[in-house]
Amino acid sequence: MDFNFRHLEAISEKMDHPASLEEALRVNFKKSAELEEGIDVRIYNHMLNKSQMAKHFGWSISKFNDQLALFNKLNPQQPVVHYLQGKVKQLFSRFDLDRLKRHFDTDCYSDHHKPTSCLISSHKGGTGKSTSTLTLAVGLALDDKRYPKVCIIDTDPQGTCGAAITHIAEDEQFITIVDLILRNHEDNIVSQLLGRGFSLEQIIESAAFSTHLPNLSTFLSFPTDDRFTDLFWSLKGQERVDLLCDFKLNILPIIKSMYDIILIDSPPQDSPIIWMMYEAVDMVLIPCSPKNYDYISTKNFLKNISNRIDKLPSQGKNIQWSKVAIVNFNSDSKHEVKYSDLIRKACGEHVLNADLAHSQAFLEASETGRSVLDLKKNQLKKTKGTDYDNAIASTTAFMRSFIIELHKVSSK
Numbered sequence: 306m307d308f309n310f311r312h313l314e315a316i317s318e319k320m321d322h323p324a325s326l327e328e329a330l331r332v333n334f335k336k337s338a339e340l341e342e343g344i345d346v347r348i349y350n351h352m353l354n355k356s357q358m359a360k361h362f363g364w365s366i367s368k369f370n371d372q373l374a375l376f377n378k379l380n381p382q383q384p385v386v387h388y389l390q391g392k393v394k395q396l397f398s399r400f401d402l403d404r405l406k407r408h409f410d411t412d413c414y415s416d417h418h419k420p421t422s423c424l425i426s427s428h429k430g431g432t433g434k435s436t437s438t439l440t441l442a443v444g445l446a447l448d449d450k451r452y453p454k455v456c457i458i459d460t461d462p463q464g465t466c467g468a469a470i471t472h473i474a475e476d477e478q479f480i481t482i483v484d485l486i487l488r489n490h491e492d493n494i495v496s497q498l499l500g501r502g503f504s505l506e507q508i509i510e511s512a513a514f515s516t517h518l519p520n521l522s523t524f525l526s527f528p529t530d531d532r533f534t535d536l537f538w539s540l541k542g543q544e545r546v547d548l549l550c551d552f553k554l555n556i557l558p559i560i561k562s563m564y565d566i567i568l569i570d571s572p573p574q575d576s577p578i579i580w581m582m583y584e585a586v587d588m589v590l591i592p593c594s595p596k597n598y599d600y601i602s603t604k605n606f607l608k609n610i611s612n613r614i615d616k617l618p619s620q621g622k623n624i625q626w627s628k629v630a631i632v633n634f635n636s637d638s639k640h641e642v643k644y645s646d647l648i649r650k651a652c653g654e655h656v657l658n659a660d661l662a663h664s665q666a667f668l669e670a671s672e673t674g675r676s677v678l679d680l681k682k683n684q685l686k687k688t689k690g691t692d693y694d695n696a697i698a699s700t701t702a703f704m705r706s707f708i709i710e711l712h713k714v715s716s717k
């Protein structure tokens with residue numbers, strides 16, 4: 306039989322699909338932009354009423370009114386105007402809160418913490434990396450007291466962590482992290498902008514997408530970013546080392562000057578883009594679902610990763626913290642309880658104290674382009690109230706546990 310695998314390429318050309326990050330995001334944005342009172346539901350669900358706003362600043366309502374009037378007098382072009390819901394409730398968006406915070410709050414997160422990066426990594430597919438990344442990122446950004454600036458970097462060309470919550474503006478630049486890394490190796494949007502005199506700082510700033518939260522941004526990936534791997538293997542010796550160190554030396558420091566907490570989601574592979582991240586990050590979180598395959602896969606991953614990191618230029622000296630996290634844990638399942646116990650026993654102190662529970666709420670959140678923290682109980686369509694409550698309680702405990710660990714590394 307005359308068989309030619311080249312027909313696969315021909316099929317690929319016929320497949321109708323968004324060809325660029327821009328198209329993909331526009332399709333995705335339309336799909337998930339559910340409205341409430343004419344506002345994106347993800348923004349609406351985090352709006353605050355006047356007494357919550359006043360409480361946030363530790364003021365009485367009348368002091369809040371006075372301060373708001375003062376702020377608006379100073380900003381006549383762009384006053385903070387509350388959103389009227391019917392005739393009764395007055396709601397403020399978190400973007401309003403952000404502007405007032407920047408004006409009135411003198412204490413900021415970076416006064417007490419160094420910028421810190423954490424890679425969320427495991428070679429096992431579908432074990433909960435992207436869910437953990439998104440949940441932690443939204444949870445950290447919603448921490449009004451500390452109010453860190455958070456960003457998600459998605460390094461998975463096949464993944465969509467962060468895309469769901471990404472908002473796109475008219476004048477957006479559609480630049481991925483791989484476009485940035487390949488700026489000296491190919492003629493791409495980044496090399497062109499550099500040629501036009503823009504600085505790398507300016508380009509990185511424009512590569513960040515805004516989200517439904519003012520202090521959370523995303524850097525995204527796209528399937529064409531797989532070309533990074535081809536380039537990596539085509540280079541030799543010092544050129545390969547330079548490429549491996551580029552993110553650490555030239556890109557991450559700029560991102561760290563813009564954000565306090567950088568969470569990096571990774572693909573389920575042992576591949577050059579992950580090595581580049583291992584070479585750069587301060588922390589590594591390893592999610593593992595307490596199931597047979599995930600357990601074996603994580604065992605294997607932990608063995609291989611130490612050897613891998615040893616061979617990197619910095620030999621892992623940059624990594625100050627690493628722990629396993631038990632995620633997507635159904636504590637009603639005997640099988641999962643057994644594997645969760647095995648993980649805890651093997652990891653000892655190297656496992657996060659709190660687990661992330663299995664819940665329909667995470668699935669409903671991901672189907673509607675949100676994290677579980679962006680859902681509201683009265684809007685649930687597929688999740689039972691008790692299941693939602695469990696998911697929120699588990700997320701809160703998981704967050705708390707992660708923040709304690711994060712601060713061990715980031716405190717000044």
Ligand SMILES: Nc1ncnc2c1ncn2[C@@H]1O[C@H](COP(=O)(O)OP(=O)(O)OP(=O)(O)O)[C@@H](O)[C@H]1O
Pocket residue numbers: 429430431432433434435436437461464571572573632633634661662663664665667668671
């Ligand atoms: N705690 C949870 N409860 C219920 N479902 C969950 C939970 N965590 C993850 N899931 C679901 O499991 C699936 C895989 O999760 P996720 O995408 O986070 O894994 P991943 O490790 O990032 O996968 P990949 O390796 O493909 O990138 C998703 O459908 C997700 O919604």
Ligand SMILES: [Mg+2]
Pocket residue numbers: 434435436461464465466570571
């Ligand atoms: Mg993923």
